[in-house]
Amino acid sequence: MEPKLSGGGVPEEVLQSLLIASDSSSYSLEDCLKFLLESSKTDSGRSDLASKSILPYILRLLPSRHYLNLSLKVLRNLCAGEVSNQISFVEHGGSAILSDLLAEKTKTTEEDLETVRLGLQVLANVVLFGQEKRQRDVWFRFFPERFFSIAKIRRLETCDPLCMILYACFDGCSDLASQLCRISVGLTIVAETIRTSSSVGSVDDNYWLKLLVSRICVEDHCFLQLFSKLYKVVDTVLGHRDETFTSEQVFLLRMVSDIANERIGKVSIPKDTACSILGLFKQSLDVFDFASSSERSELPTGSTIVDVMGYSLVIIRDACAGGSLEELNKENKDSVDTVELLLSSGLIHLLLDLLRKLDPPTTIKRAQHQSPSSSSSSSLNPCPYRGFRRDIVSVIGNCAYRRKEVQDEIRERDGLFLMLQQCVTDDDNPFLREWGLWCVRNLLEGNLENQQVVAELEIQGSADVPKLRQIGLRVEIDPKTSRPKLVNDT
Incomplete structure (x- = not known):
């Protein structure tokens, strides 16, 4: 038998x-x-x-x-x-069977959550590196209702495979990518995965979410829309939102900052995204009370305003990194590059003004016989976080790289001596000296007017000769004009 x-x-x-x-x-x-x-x-x-x-x-x-x-x-x-x-x-009909099955399992029990996790892993294996037909089959069974309900489960175990599915479908089908980015509910799903990852994990915990954010925010043009989805809604009936920054927005900025830094030279932050982030930086400056700042910790500080300020500044730094305007224009002569667009928004004036309002670096304070912890003037402000001054200097240095209009603007705004003062060590700004030297080098390269001003400061004793030598320059007296000039120190 x-x-x-x-x-x-x-x-x-x-x-x-x-x-x-x-x-x-x-x-x-x-x-x-x-x-x-x-x-x-x-x-x-x-x-x-x-x-x-x-x-x-x-x-x-x-x-x-x-x-x-x-x-x-x-x-x-x-x-x-x-x-x-x-x-x-x-x-x-596997997608339909799992869709019905998982619809019943987004509740509370550990067994239900395990079922959701396993079901998502099945779907991820079906769509990952798969043909478009399989990706579409899963997508149309789960988008948007099923994806949205799963995204609201605050568990990394379900968030990671969900992001894998979203990314695989997004990457494989242009029209599905459009649905995820251009339709409001699509970005709402992504926003919920960010809420989940920020509440129960860290920036590095969800590889697939990072890939998804990279495509949406760094390679596409949906950063501001996604960022806006993460404001706190204070009136669920009318949809009014609290414009105060949220921890989820900090999480998104930190993730974008990591992506931009890791992929310098490989991807360029879209111009509208860079301008939006500059707007966030200005907004954070407007609401931050510098006078009340006492804690100088590294990013993230725990203050949403300070963290938005810091990560926005770091993203701007990396958006401004790269070749000169002339090199960029070889690829597209009619294009206005990201740095030009940021410069047209008054970036240099803003950063120089911020530097002037900060306490001097601790090395200068000691030279002036001040306590490193004291302010030289009641009108000066401490750095809101550890590294703030360094990040400002790094942005200016990147913008000045082979851009004569930036070099000239800083001279015309009496900023050369200010930038020379950044070529020192500072307890609250690791690597300030290195960024300062890089910035001064870029300000002087190929700019005779700037070199003349710095040479005269040198003769007057306002600038420090050894620091200039570290960037390959020294002061000489021109025998024809009897005026000081900077020459390459060979």
Whole structure:
């Protein structure tokens, strides 16, 4: 007599097919699934099970809820890199089955959350590096309602595979990317994943969210729309929002800052995004009370205003990094580059004004016989965070690189001596001296007027000769004019 697998409520055809596929003499459905789970962990095992067409029977097992999570693990493994199983999943309505299944599992119990996690892993294996047809099948079954409800689950275990699915579909289909970015509910889903990751994880915890944010904010033009989704709504009826910055917005800025820094030279921050971030920087300056600033910690400081200020400034620094205007214009002579656009918004004037309002660096304070912790004037302000002065100087230095209009503007605004004062060490600004020297080098390179001004300051004793020598310059008296000039120190 042929052995029969016990499993009340499960179709007999399904039970017997699982028994045959597992080559098992066991009469337990659980044992059979465990055998299939082990077999599906290898490429050869998945290929063998694909030849036996086992996946449709696992799908038919899901609605019965018999060993649901164990069945999902088998299904997840079967779809991991095995194209024939992925195709079979779509052809046999796997997306619809999982959509109905997960709709019931976004509640509270740990078992339900595990089911959601496993279900998402199945879908991720189906769409990742898959054909457009499979990506569309999953997308149209889950967007937007299912994705939105899952995004609101505050668990990294569900957030990571959800972001993997969103990114794979976004990356593979241009019209799906448009739905995610251009339709309000699409960015709302992404905003919810950011809320989840910021509340239960860190910037580095969700690799796929970082890829998604990179595409949306750094390579596309949806930063401001996504940032706006993260304001706190204070009137759910009318949709009014509190314009105070939120921790989720800080999280997004920090992630964009990391992406921009890691990919300097590979991607350029869109011009509208850079201008939006400059606007956030100005907004944070408007609401921040410098006089009350006493704590000088590294970013993130825990103050949303200070963190928005700091990460915005760092993003602007990296957006301004790279080649000269002339080099950039070789690629597109009719294009206004990002730095030009920021400069037209008064960036240099703003930064020089900020530098003048800050306490001098601790090295200068000591030279003036002041306590490093005291202010030289009641009108001067401490740095709002550790590294603020350095970041300002780094932005100016990047903007001045082979841009004569920036070099001239700083001279015309009497900023050369101010920038020379940044070539010192400062307790609150690590690497200030290095950035200061880089900035002065860029201000003097190819600009005779600036070199003349600095040479005269040198003769007057206002500038320090050794610091100039560190950037390859020295002062000489021109025998024809009897005026000081800077020359290359060879």
